[in-house]
Amino acid sequence: MFDKAFNRKNSGSYKWDTTVPEGLIERGAYPLSVADMEFQTPLEVREAIKDFTEKGFFCYTDADKAYRDSVREFLARRHNFEIENDWITCVGGVVFTINTAIRAFTNEGDKVIIQSPVYYPFSKSILNNKRIIADNPLVPEGNTYKMNFPDLEKIAAQDDVKLMLLCSPHNPVGRVWTKEELKRVGEICLKNNVVLVSDEIHFDLVRKNQEHIVINNVDDSFSKNTVICTAVSKTFNLAGLGTSNIIIADKALREKFQTQLSADGYSCINCVSRPATIAAYTKCDYWIDGVNDYIEENIRLVNDILSDIPQIKIYDCQGTYLMWLDMRELGMSDDELDLFLQNECGIIQDPGFWFGENGKGFTRLNVACPRDILEKSIKELRNQILKRV
Numbered sequence: 001m002f003d004k005a006f007n008r009k010n011s012g013s014y015k016w017d018t019t020v021p022e023g024l025i026e027r028g029a030y031p032l033s034v035a036d037m038e039f040q041t042p043l044e045v046r047e048a049i050k051d052f053t054e055k056g057f058f059c060y061t062d063a064d065k066a067y068r069d070s071v072r073e074f075l076a077r078r079h080n081f082e083i084e085n086d087w088i089t090c091v092g093g094v095v096f097t098i099n100t101a102i103r104a105f106t107n108e109g110d111k112v113i114i115q116s117p118v119y120y121p122f123s124k125s126i127l128n129n130k131r132i133i134a135d136n137p138l139v140p141e142g143n144t145y146k147m148n149f150p151d152l153e154k155i156a157a158q159d160d161v162k163l164m165l166l167c168s169p170h171n172p173v174g175r176v177w178t179k180e181e182l183k184r185v186g187e188i189c190l191k192n193n194v195v196l197v198s199d200e201i202h203f204d205l206v207r208k209n210q211e212h213i214v215i216n217n218v219d220d221s222f223s224k225n226t227v228i229c230t231a232v233s234k235t236f237n238l239a240g241l242g243t244s245n246i247i248i249a250d251k252a253l254r255e256k257f258q259t260q261l262s263a264d265g266y267s268c269i270n271c272v273s274r275p276a277t278i279a280a281y282t283k284c285d286y287w288i289d290g291v292n293d294y295i296e297e298n299i300r301l302v303n304d305i306l307s308d309i310p311q312i313k314i315y316d317c318q319g320t321y322l323m324w325l326d327m328r329e330l331g332m333s334d335d336e337l338d339l340f341l342q343n344e345c346g347i348i349q350d351p352g353f354w355f356g357e358n359g360k361g362f363t364r365l366n367v368a369c370p371r372d373i374l375e376k377s378i379k380e381l382r383n384q385i386l387k388r389v
């Protein structure tokens, strides 16, 4: 199911068409970049979309009871997270949500906490809204990253710090945060009146030895000031539908968010995402298990192929399908590294510096693609490095 390769050139794909330099795919390069998968969305979802489109009505669409039930039951079944239907606010994406939350809960000039290196739209959203980044950089330790809690305590205690963007699981470093870590983050935010936006978009994609914990499940009291971002997009490869389900348990917090959302001009959900979400959340648990197994094997493969290359340090990918590789030992500038990967290895990457200054010299590789293609790409990377050292 996941082995089948597709050439998605000229399909309007942002990954394949927009971000790739002219002629590179034709010369054999492959995009291990933008975070969508090279796997077809589950058959049940495709059929639901087909049934819907054949009816020919692309109407204004509400997140009705059937839709909300499917989200609520999925969260309870897969994440042990019990919610009520009206805690769900639908928004046209998690990045949209982050921007709206920043406007809803902070004022211009206020500070918003992030933990770099992190998904770059976090900092962009803060800056675009004329707020200030309060960075609490993650600390590398062995082949993983830890949070710097003493610094987080100090930052959150500042008067003008109003919101924190938590990435859980974390893109790009691949951490699945433990209960203890989440407890400390939740407590620090609660104590300091810092609204905690927990971006859990990757929550279904974790390794077998890991458990993703929804922030509110750590402690009931956290529900007072959390905005939890969930979506079908990463899990089922439906990013282009532009839909996310934002869970806000606290009524006052939810209403504040919804008032801003309305001011931002968002109301109805995408009509196609209604049947797609219902099908994904009611019929496709098997697909999540299958895709997780496949990704886990792909991650193992990358680690195996590069195991005798000390110039590359691979971080433990506990969650997401994005691997974080430290390539600084190769001694290349960011431009040189990008050109080396593209032209000599045939790998189109997302450069680490996009995720923060502390990502310089790193690369983020998307391994949600057919295994034989990944194997060929990573073997080429290994060969090219061996040629140079």
Ligand SMILES: Cc1ncc(COP(=O)(O)O)c(C=O)c1O
Binding pocket: 035, 092, 093, 094, 095, 096, 119, 167, 171, 199, 201, 202, 231, 233, 239, 242, 243, 244
């Ligand atoms: C952590 C994280 N949040 C949000 C998004 C994008 O969400 P959306 O497409 O719903 O805006 C991504 C996509 O890569 C992501 O990795």
